[in-house]
Amino acid sequence: MTTIVIATRNAHKVGEIRAILGGASQFLMLNDFPDPPKVVEDAGTFDGNATKKAVELARWLAVTFPPTRHSSPLFVLADDSGLEVDALDGAPGVHSARFAAPDSAKSGNTSDADNNARLLQLLKDVPLEKRRARFHCVIALVAIDSQSAIRNPQLFDGACEGWIGFAPRGKNGFGYDPLFVPVGFEQSFAELDEDVKNKLSHRAKALEKLKAYFTTK
DSSP states (O other): OEEEEESOOOHHHHHHHHHHHOSSEEEEEGGGSSSOOOOOOOOSSHHHHHHHHHHHHHHHHHHHSOGGGOSSOEEEEEEEEEEEEGGGTTOBGGGGGGTTSTTTTTSOOOOHHHHHHHHHHHTTTOOGGGOEEEEEEEEEEEEEOTTSOBOOOEEEEEEEEEEEOSSOOOSSOOTTTTTEEETTOSSOGGGSOHHHHHHHOHHHHHHHHHHHHHHHO
């Protein structure tokens, strides 16, 4: 049985990953370990943040939970994602969770309501045809071999294209979901059923690539 350690405390995210990858794998999260490292996500790209989280957690696990203590292959999975708006030159990007902060590069996360309000303010004079955007996700996968060596990370990306609405709509989402309308739909992400959204999502598309990678290994 393959063991995949996911660099998150978000049980909803773990459930989504388990549902897509499935198979005979054991899925663990940060809550399953005592005092895992806290990784500062200070890279300028989704690739950089996902890789940093996966590598630092893998290095810690190689010492505290080495392969000699279990018989299954051990992998570490980390992701980073956010919203990219073309009219804002790709912002908020890696700063999506703290977009409303005065210094989003250094500050902690800000509320969804504040982030959405700032986005709408910046786009107040932008017409519909120029409000194209996408949710973008990058997943980094790191293997720990039988000698506790860390292998080079494999990267898998996914995107969901859409546009930014003029006002929040819906109650079923979080983050920028009330403002984001995916291509081919008139409803926002926050108005769509969870099953539909999961099939469209940027993370789901990246996970499908990861699933294909495991299938061919």
